[in-house]
Every structure is written in C-alpha cells, then in structure tokens.
Amino acid sequence: MKLTVRTKDRTYPVYIERGILTRAAEIIGRSGHVFLISDDGVPVQWQSILQKQYPQAHMHIFPHGEENKNMTVLQDILADMLDHHVSRNDTVIVLGGGVAGDMGGFAAACYMRGIRYVNIPTTTLSMIDSSIGGKTAVDLHGHKNSVGAFWQPDMVLIDPDTLSTLPKRHVVNGLAEAVKEGMICDEKLFAVFEKDDYMDHLDEIICRCLEIKRDIVERDERESGERKLLNFGHTFGHAYESVSGLHAYLHGECVAMGMMTVLADEEIRARLRKVLERMGLPVRCQADPQEVMRMIRTDKKADHDTISLIQVHQIGKGTIETWTMEETERKLHYE
Ligand SMILES: NC(=O)c1ccc[n+]([C@@H]2O[C@H](COP(=O)([O-])OP(=O)(O)OC[C@H]3O[C@@H](n4cnc5c(N)ncnc54)[C@H](O)[C@@H]3O)[C@@H](O)[C@H]2O)c1
Ligand SMILES: [Zn+2]
Structure with missing residues (x-):
C-alpha cells in the first residue's frame, strides 16, 4: 500500500509492504550519497539488509534507548556526518524505532541547515505514530523532546516483517x-x-x-x-x-x-x-x-x-x- 502525505513544505510517499526493506535502495534511488543511522538495539539482520544495498555508505550506530536520545549522542552523529563528508545533497536514511527516527530526523534537520532524510521505522510505535508528522527532537535534562524541529521526511518505508523480532x-x-x-x-x-x-x-x-x-x-x-x-x-x-x-x-x-x-x-x-x-x-x-x-x-x-x-x-x-x-x-x- 502507498499513502501520500501532503504538508506545506513537502509531499512524500509512505510505502507499507512486507519485504520492502530488501528493495529499499531501488525505491529510494541511488543518486547522491547516503548516510545510514541506526541503534544497537535494532537486530543486525535488518541493518545488514540495508547496508548490503549501500556498500559504500557508512552506518552510524548509536547506543539504543531513550536515555541516549540526547544532545551528546546527537552531536556524535553530526560529527560523524561531517567526518564522512556528508554534503547538502546527500540523504540520511534512518532505520529503527522512534528514538532513532526522532534523533536521526533531527540530525537531518540541523545538518547544513537541513538535508533530506528517509525514515524506515522498525517498531509498532514508530510505524504507527512517529514516522509521519514531521516532529523530530531530542530530550534535554530529562525533559522529553524539548529540543527539536518540524522536519518532514522525503519518504517513509514500512516493512511489517521487521516486527517479527520486536519483543x-x-x-x-x-x-x-x-x-x-x-x-x-x-x-x-x-x-x-x-x-x-x-x-x-x-x-x-x-x-x-x-x-x-x-x-x-x-x-x-x-x-x-x-x-x-x-x-x-x-x-x-x-x-x-x-x-x-x-x-x-x-x-x-x-x-x-x-x-x-x-x-x-x-x-x-x-x-x-x-x-x-x-x-x-x-x-x-x-x-x-x-x-x-x-x-x-x-x-x-x-x-x-x-x-x-x-x-x-x-x-x-x-x-x-x-x-x-x-x-x-x-x-x-x-x-
Ligand atoms: N516524532 C513523533 O511524532 C513521535 C511520536 C511518538 C513517539 N515518539 C518518540 O518515539 C520514541 C519511542 O519509540 P519506540 O517505542 O520505537 O522506542 P525505541 O526506538 O527505543 O525502540 C524500542 C527498542 O526496540 C529496539 N528495536 C527497534 N526495532 C526493533 C526490531 N524490529 N526488533 C527488535 N528490536 C527493535 C530498539 O533498539 C530499542 O531498544 C520516544 O522517544 C518518543 O518520544 C515520537
Ligand atoms: Zn504518543
């Protein structure tokens, strides 16, 4: 199934299909470079399916959990993007739950004043609730989502097969x-x-x-x-x-x-x-x-x-x- 989301700044597709992760690169397109973001709680089996499709791309894996949705980890991601010479024309692809989506989306919103990003949510919460709507953020001093931006993705790919490993x-x-x-x-x-x-x-x-x-x-x-x-x-x-x-x-x-x-x-x-x-x-x-x-x-x-x-x-x-x-x-x- 394909849905189209129309917002003031951007119109983007949301694909919901079992197995779509295996075709991600084909759908996203290979033009420009990509920078992959995921966390270490996302099973490697899903990360490697994506990575294999982008053999040249770097995958930044941060420590999982809400306690890591913060400015320090965000800074590490942004620094890694700079180190890997991510340019304004490149695309961030985020694979993970709401924590990865919120923080990866916010990194894309801030980096060079905003670059494209594709969201591949892998939890029910992120598929249902946080993958569309454009809210990106990190927590600050225990205050949830207190620093963030509205930043719409370029595309959302939802593969319900990834839920097979979710507790x-x-x-x-x-x-x-x-x-x-x-x-x-x-x-x-x-x-x-x-x-x-x-x-x-x-x-x-x-x-x-x-x-x-x-x-x-x-x-x-x-x-x-x-x-x-x-x-x-x-x-x-x-x-x-x-x-x-x-x-x-x-x-x-x-x-x-x-x-x-x-x-x-x-x-x-x-x-x-x-x-x-x-x-x-x-x-x-x-x-x-x-x-x-x-x-x-x-x-x-x-x-x-x-x-x-x-x-x-x-x-x-x-x-x-x-x-x-x-x-x-x-x-x-x-x-
Ligand atoms: N932006 C929004 O509109 C919005 C809306 C609702 C919630 N949120 C945010 O979403 C976050 C919560 O999202 P969440 O519940 O997805 O938590 P999460 O991202 O922490 O994921 C839960 C755990 O599951 C692991 N995981 C992810 N995919 C997996 C898979 N397929 N199989 C096995 N393990 C997997 C993760 O590594 C993590 O350890 C909160 O930070 C919340 O503020 C944002
Ligand atoms: Zn909610």
Whole structure:
C-alpha cells in the first residue's frame, strides 16, 4: 500500500509492504550519497539488509534507548556526518524505532541547515505514530523532546516483517497508540481490538493508523486545532512518564494509563479497560498525585489555572475540553 502525505513544505510517499526493506535502495534511488543511522538495539539482520544495498555508505550506530536520545549522542552523529563528508545533497536514511527516527530526523534537520532524510521505522510505535508528522527532537535534562524541529521526511518505508523480532512488550506499546486513534476517531478500529486478535490484523492496523494520522496532520500540521486530538491520554501519560522516570514505563504504556485516568464515561472506561488488559497493557499508575500535578502544571498545554485536555464521550469521537487544575487533580484520586 502507498499513502501520500501532503504538508506545506513537502509531499512524500509512505510505502507499507512486507519485504520492502530488501528493495529499499531501488525505491529510494541511488543518486547522491547516503548516510545510514541506526541503534544497537535494532537486530543486525535488518541493518545488514540495508547496508548490503549501500556498500559504500557508512552506518552510524548509536547506543539504543531513550536515555541516549540526547544532545551528546546527537552531536556524535553530526560529527560523524561531517567526518564522512556528508554534503547538502546527500540523504540520511534512518532505520529503527522512534528514538532513532526522532534523533536521526533531527540530525537531518540541523545538518547544513537541513538535508533530506528517509525514515524506515522498525517498531509498532514508530510505524504507527512517529514516522509521519514531521516532529523530530531530542530530550534535554530529562525533559522529553524539548529540543527539536518540524522536519518532514522525503519518504517513509514500512516493512511489517521487521516486527517479527520486536519483543511483545514493544509490540503492544505501539499498539496503545492505535487503540487511542480508534477511541478518538475510528470506532471500527477500536472494534478490531475489542473483538479480534490484533496480531491477525497488524498490517491493516498500521495502514489505518497512518491514514488517520496523515489526514489529521495534513489538516493541522502545526497542532493548532484538530491535531490536538492525537494527544488523548497524553497529558496524564506524559506526566506518568516523567514522574516514574524515563525508564519504568514505555510511552504507549503511559498513554494507556493516561487514557484510563482522563475518561469520564463509565461504560467507555470499562470497555477500554478490557481491551488494554487483554493486550497486557497497564491501566493504572501508582504515581504520587502531587508529583503528577507538578508535571501537569508545566505541560505545554497548561495555561496557568486551566489545561486543554482530550475527552471521549463516544467511542470514535474525541473532543477538546478545558479543565481547571482542581478538576484535573480530582481525576488522579479516582479509582
Ligand atoms: N516524532 C513523533 O511524532 C513521535 C511520536 C511518538 C513517539 N515518539 C518518540 O518515539 C520514541 C519511542 O519509540 P519506540 O517505542 O520505537 O522506542 P525505541 O526506538 O527505543 O525502540 C524500542 C527498542 O526496540 C529496539 N528495536 C527497534 N526495532 C526493533 C526490531 N524490529 N526488533 C527488535 N528490536 C527493535 C530498539 O533498539 C530499542 O531498544 C520516544 O522517544 C518518543 O518520544 C515520537
Ligand atoms: Zn504518543
């Protein structure tokens, strides 16, 4: 399947096809030089498939994990690009999860004031959520994604075969974002998780999520309106992520707990709980409410005494609401 994403700066294709990694060079094209970026948690079997197609290219492999999505590692990547004489006309190809995509994309955005990059996401989270939308970033002093840029890829190649090596915890972590998309705008997508085994529908789920995100991002590239819906579960989720340290829970796990915290409708809450528990995702965070509130007050979406939050009163339809800090805090004491 091929999707086209049209943004103000760039129009680019997203290919979703099993085995496409083996044809990457043919699709990307061999003109100009390429610089490959990956991390050491991505199985060598995938890296070598790409490397074989670009025998002259250097692959920069950085240490995996969120703790390495920082300015120091970014600087190493940029220095390596300089050492390898990467020019303005060359292309960065990133192979890996959201950490590699965010940091490799940001390296491409900064290097020589911006060069082309191709994203090859290899986790469910990066396929579903971070491969399109143009957000690139690194963390600074424990603050997630606090330094970054909007920089659109030239192309995205998604090969669901690469998920065969991904541990189950990471598979469901990314799928939490798919459940979220079902909740905010596609009842049918939510029903797949409710009724069937999601593993039988992986390709279909990835494609549907990309379509949803593509449509929202095209209409609201800079997150001034509708794109905010994608933040469902993320206000509490980001706070849980920060309070419990960047290592205790994965992003999607925090989003799962964050959706449960924010939901007001009992029936919807019960349906979501069932889906999340069946997938093996956590539904309640034990974090200290005071600490969580401290993080929420510093959230980008907070404005002194109120905060903009996403609520779902009907599955498949998210709404943007403004809550007071008291209302927000009350949710944290609710079982
Ligand atoms: N830019 C955006 O719009 C956006 C959206 C959501 C999340 N993010 C970012 O994405 C990051 C999380 O992404 P993630 O969950 O993919 O984490 P990740 O990139 O850390 O990948 C998880 C782990 O799996 C390994 N891995 C990658 N592919 C694999 C494969 N096919 N088989 C086996 N192991 C593999 C990685 O090396 C890593 O150790 C966070 O930093 C988050 O901020 C960005
Ligand atoms: Zn998210």
